Amino acid sequence: MSVGSSFCIGYLGADWWGSDARALATELRSQGHLLVERHYEDYFSTKWRSFPLRALRRLCRPLIEAEYNRAVCELLEVGALDFLLAFKGMLLDETTLQKFQKLGKPCYCVYPDVSYRDHGENIWKCLPHYDCVFTTKSYHLEDPELVKRVRSLRYVPHGFDPEVHRPAKLTARLKSYYGCDVSFVGVWSPKKEQILSAVIDALPHMDLRIWGPFWNRAKESVRRCWQKRSAYGDELAAICSCSTINLGLLSEAGQGTLEGDRTTARTWQIPACGGFLLHEDTQELRAAFVVGDEAAVFSSNADLVSRITQYLNDVEGRERIRSAGQQRCLTSQYSYRVAADRVLTFHRDRHPSP
Numbered sequence: 001m002s003v004g005s006s007f008c009i010g011y012l013g014a015d016w017w018g019s020d021a022r023a024l025a026t027e028l029r030s031q032g033h034l035l036v037e038r039h040y041e042d043y044f045s046t047k048w049r050s051f052p053l054r055a056l057r058r059l060c061r062p063l064i065e066a067e068y069n070r071a072v073c074e075l076l077e078v079g080a081l082d083f084l085l086a087f088k089g090m091l092l093d094e095t096t097l098q099k100f101q102k103l104g105k106p107c108y109c110v111y112p113d114v115s116y117r118d119h120g121e122n123i124w125k126c127l128p129h130y131d132c133v134f135t136t137k138s139y140h141l142e143d144p145e146l147v148k149r150v151r152s153l154r155y156v157p158h159g160f161d162p163e164v165h166r167p168a169k170l171t172a173r174l175k176s177y178y179g180c181d182v183s184f185v186g187v188w189s190p191k192k193e194q195i196l197s198a199v200i201d202a203l204p205h206m207d208l209r210i211w212g213p214f215w216n217r218a219k220e221s222v223r224r225c226w227q228k229r230s231a232y233g234d235e236l237a238a239i240c241s242c243s244t245i246n247l248g249l250l251s252e253a254g255q256g257t258l259e260g261d262r263t264t265a266r267t268w269q270i271p272a273c274g275g276f277l278l279h280e281d282t283q284e285l286r287a288a289f290v291v292g293d294e295a296a297v298f299s300s301n302a303d304l305v306s307r308i309t310q311y312l313n314d315v316e317g318r319e320r321i322r323s324a325g326q327q328r329c330l331t332s333q334y335s336y337r338v339a340a341d342r343v344l345t346f347h348r349d350r351h352p353s354p
Contacts, residue, residue: 010075011035013087018233020112020265021087023161027340036078040090043068069096081105083347088112089123097129106131108343115254132346139259156339158265160272164233167274168241175242181207181312183243185231188214191252197222198301240275245311248279268334271325276318278307294325
């Protein structure tokens with residue numbers, strides 16, 4: 001066991017600038033913990049979009065997974081290791097987790113997505129082998145099939161990365177490039193397309209811009225607003241800072257789930273970047289922000305159109321909400337500190353230092 005409250009953690013996730021996995025790792029390091037990392041994206045690119053590369057990725061996936069799990073098993077030789085923490089657990093094999101458990105090393109997972117089945121069967125297979133799964137989706141706690149499958153299930157909120165999600169200092173040229181009436185940054189889904197299509201039909205002259213993957217699947221009127229790429233890290237901060245209104249649209253139910261998101265990573269990232277947030281109305285959002293003071297909400301397509309029209313014309317009210325939302329993120333510590341603290345508290349309670 002580590003001396004005092006500092007731990008040596010085997011950390012499995014991604015490390016690209018702006019990723020949620022990196023945000024959690026940054027928080028753990030800021031608290032004095034040492035992370036020995038294995039990044040799955042060093043072995044398996046999730047950003048390949050062309051058909052030939054995606055086909056190659058699928059063909060090679062068994063070999064890639066085997067290589068990644070060999071790299072993870074190298075951590076078994078780290079005698080100082082206190083526990084293994086997987087963010088999402090992409091590519092991880094259940095036999096790898098069993099090896100850590102055989103040595104008495106606790107294994108935990110922080111899971112950020114709607115469904116445990118949308119990224120291959122390995123994630124679902126690994127769930128029983130974690131000492132605890134920490135989910136960012138509160139409705140997972142109400143899923144009887146999932147609750148029966150895991151040893152322990154706890155809720156942790158998403159958060160923002162203070163190094164990444166901050167107000168951008170922009171030149172006039174950048175403001176001219178990124179500035180728009182309304183923006184949305186996120187992956188395509190049928191529900192999101194339907195919402196944005198309704199907005200475009202009602203407000204055809206509004207400057208709406210969309211960043212994210214797979215929007216080539218959308219209908220023509222929506223696809224015209226797509227910037228034909230995703231936006232991460234500093235560019236996300238620039239978009240949030242320059243957009244008059246930033247939409248917080250939530251994902252619908254995924255494979256094996258009955259419900260979709262109540263909040264998402266953008267819930268915290270947009271106001272942390274100093275952006276004005278117009279979010280789908282949920283009780284989880286209302287628990288984090290004071291509606292009308294720190295964030296704006298909508299409850300239907302017609303209501304969204306009305307709110308966009310209202311806030312595009314209400315400069316003073318918009319600025320007040322934007323500023324208060326950003327301040328709330330800072331004062332309430334809506335970074336990944338809460339998630340980190342809950343994981344560490346769970347571990348300390350079950351494995352107290354001698």
